[in-house]
Amino acid sequence: MIGLIDCNNFFVSCERVFHPRLIGRPVVVMSNGDGCAVAMSNEAKALGITRGVPIYQIRDIIRRHNVITVHGDHRLYGDLSARVMSTIEELVPDIEIYSVDECFIHFPPGTIEQTEQLAREIVKRVRRNVGIPTSLGIAPTKTLAKIAASFAKKYPAYRAVCVMDTDEKRRKALALTDIRSVWGIGRRLTPRLQQVGIERAIDLADFSEARVTTLLNVTGRRTWLELNGHPCIEREAEPEHKQICSSRSFTPALETIEQLHEAVSSFITIASRKLRRQHSCARGVTVFLRTNHFRTDQPQYNRSTFVTLEEATADLMTLTKAAISGIDAIFRRGYMYRKIGVIITDIIPDSAAQPSLFTSPEDRERRKRLMRLLDTLNANPRTTDSLKVATCPLRRPPAPAPSATEPAFSLFLSGRNLSAPD
Numbered sequence: 001m002i003g004l005i006d007c008n009n010f011f012v013s014c015e016r017v018f019h020p021r022l023i024g025r026p027v028v029v030m031s032n033g034d035g036c037a038v039a040m041s042n043e044a045k046a047l048g049i050t051r052g053v054p055i056y057q058i059r060d061i062i063r064r065h066n067v068i069t070v071h072g073d074h075r076l077y078g079d080l081s082a083r084v085m086s087t088i089e090e091l092v093p094d095i096e097i098y099s100v101d102e103c104f105i106h107f108p109p110g111t112i113e114q115t116e117q118l119a120r121e122i123v124k125r126v127r128r129n130v131g132i133p134t135s136l137g138i139a140p141t142k143t144l145a146k147i148a149a150s151f152a153k154k155y156p157a158y159r160a161v162c163v164m165d166t167d168e169k170r171r172k173a174l175a176l177t178d179i180r181s182v183w184g185i186g187r188r189l190t191p192r193l194q195q196v197g198i199e200r201a202i203d204l205a206d207f208s209e210a211r212v213t214t215l216l217n218v219t220g221r222r223t224w225l226e227l228n229g230h231p232c233i234e235r236e237a238e239p240e241h242k243q244i245c246s247s248r249s250f251t252p253a254l255e256t257i258e259q260l261h262e263a264v265s266s267f268i269t270i271a272s273r274k275l276r277r278q279h280s281c282a283r284g285v286t287v288f289l290r291t292n293h294f295r296t297d298q299p300q301y302n303r304s305t306f307v308t309l310e311e312a313t314a315d316l317m318t319l320t321k322a323a324i325s326g327i328d329a330i331f332r333r334g335y336m337y338r339k340i341g342v343i344i345t346d347i348i349p350d351s352a353a354q355p356s357l358f359t360s361p362e363d364r365e366r367r368k369r370l371m372r373l374l375d376t377l378n379a380n381p382r383t384t385d386s387l388k389v390a391t392c393p394l395r396r397p398p399a400p401a402p403s404a405t406e407p408a409f410s411l412f413l414s415g416r417n418l419s420a421p422d
Contacts, residue, residue, distance in 0.1 A: 001115050001138050001165070002231070003105035004145040005122065007084060008133045008153060010101035011039035014080050015070055017131040026067040030055055031283075031346065038072060038346075074345055075306035078286035081343070082304035083130045089339070090293050091122050099243035100286060100343050104142060112165050119161045139164040142233045143226035146183040147173055147201070167229070174202035174227060184223040184233075189216070201227060244282075246271040247341020253292060254337045257328070260289065264323045267342045272316045275344055281312040283346035285319060287326030292338040301337075303330040312348055319344070 007013060011029040016022045026043035030036065035055045047065055049058055055069060062069065081100045088095055088103065096104040105122070107115050119136050126134050137148025144164055151173060152162035164170055180190050182201050196215065198204050205227040207215075212224045225232045246267035254260055264287065275282060288304035307322040323342050 001107050001112075001140060002142055002145045003107060003115075003119060003136055003138045004098075004142065004149045005088065005103055005105060005126075005134050005136045006149045006153065007081075007101035008135055009039060009041055010081075010132070011072060011077055012041045013132045014073075014077050017080065018076075022068060026065055028055070028062075028067055028069045029072050030069055031072060031348075072346070074284050074286070074308070078288070078304045078306040078343070078345070080130060080132065081286070082288045082290070082302060084126055084132055084134075085288075086290055086293070086302045087126050087129045088122055089290070091118065091125065093294060094249075097245045097247050097341060097343070099245050100345055101243075104145070105136075107138070112163060116161060116163050119163075120159075123160045134160065136161045137164070138162070139170070140229045141226040141231045143183050143223055144170060144173075144229065147177050150177075150181070170229065171202060171205075174205055175200055177201040179204060182223065182227070184219055184226075189220060243347065244271045244274050244344040245341060247288075247339065249339050250337070252336075254340065255333075255335065257331050260327050260331060260337065260340060261324055263340045264327050264342060265320055267340070268320045268323045269316065271342055271344050272314060272319050275347070276314045279350050280347050281314040281350045282309070282319075282344045283312045283348070284308050284344075285322045285326060286343040286345055287323050287330065288339075288341055288343070289327070289330065289337045290339045291335050295336070298336055299334065301332055301335045303332075305330050306345070312346075312350075314350065 012022070012027050015027065015029065022041075024043070025041070026047060026049075027041040028037045028044050028049060029039040031038045037049060037051055037053050037055065037058075040049050040051065044067055047061055047067070049061065049067070055062070058067075061067060077100060084101075085095065085097055085103060088105065092105050092107065094106040096106070098104055105119075107118065110118075115138060119138055123134050123136055126132055135149050135153035137145045137150070137152050138161070139145040139148045148162040148164045152158045152160055155162075164173060177200060179185060179193055179198055179201055180187075182204070185193070192215070193204065198207075204212075204224060207224065209224075212221055216224065222232050248263070248267070250263070254263065268285075285307045286304055287307065288302075290302040291298060291300050293300065305326045307326045309318065309322055313319065
């Protein structure tokens with residue numbers, strides 16, 4: 001079984017950890033750049049406040065209902081996120097961080113009763129150790145686990161844990177789930193599905209495979225399979241994200257700063273490609289690293305940091321530089337690092353990004369062309385995500401002058417010299 005744990009109203013919950021006076025009050029967390037609502041408490045949502053709305057448009061609601069507004073502190077959120085994930089890893093060795101406030105849990109083999117008991121212990125432990133309330137959904141697939149988590153959050157009777165372990169429960173949940181809220185469907189696919197009468201998740205699940213194949217793309221077909229209980233979404237799945245995470249557990253563990261630089265560069269390459277693919281840019285990067293909690297014979301160290309960018313961007317070089325600076329800030333010698341990752345946060349549409357006054361339009365366009373070329377090269381099945389920013393100077397012996405039949409330049413690709421085509 002697969003679990004999805006979701007931190008409830010995460011940014012607001014983080015603020016409430018340090019400011020208990022906010023508990024029970026309508027709270028809106030604002031973005032630091034453009035003053036838009038990025039997170040709301042349940043009390044604020046009940047007033048009709050939605051994510052992305054500019055604060056100036058809801059001034060009357062704020063004054064009338066004494067809504068508390070706070071500026072987002074992503075350094076704080078990144079630190080508490082790392083504490084949440086570390087707490088979960090103390091109980092479950094295999095987790096897959098999906099975003100700053102969500103992660104998939106691969107439960108060890110056992111009965112449903114044992115799985116549910118462990119799930120409730122995870123929720124209890126996170127609340128006790130970090131102060132963050134969570135909801136946990138358990139199901140045979142990631143897509144169903146996301147739906148189960150939404151039920152665990154919405155209905156108090158579940159007591160924060162919803163287990164979807166029978167076909168009857170699956171179909172009942174899908175019948176109550178709007179197709180727009182299904183993970184992997186999104187805004188672009190929803191109108192197409194509604195045109196053929198698909199309004200609920202159960203409507204899509206009951207379609208024939210032949211009809212799904214003609215109607216949807218590969219991602220949509222995977223969603224259909226997942227809704228029917230067939231796991232097929234690999235790690236690092238890529239529907240549109242509020243945050244984008246790329247991480248990995250290393251065996252053997254890493255211990256040098258050079259190894260961490262190399263790992264972070266690879267993760268940023270993957271995450272930034274997803275960012276550009278959804279036509280977005282970001283204002284910050286969270287970097288985290290942690291040792292193996294299960295190795296009690298080794299010293300333990302868990303740390304994260306948030307790096308603010310000068311302007312919202314999807315540029316690989318800029319994001320890599322930020323991530324490397326973050327790793328340098330939190331790295332400590334003498335530890336064996338098992339888990340390393342990056343989370344791109346504070347994501348906005350690239351159309352909403354405010355360009356820096358210190359960057360010329362020509363330079364921005366040149367960087368965009370370079371990123372398009374990079375994505376094209378990495379889209380090749382033989383070289384996917386292997387072209388990345390070098391984290392240290394290349395040390396190579398002087399090359400002989402090219403002959404008439406040899407190309408005059410080369411690319412550094414995954415540690416190999418690849419000759420450019422003629």
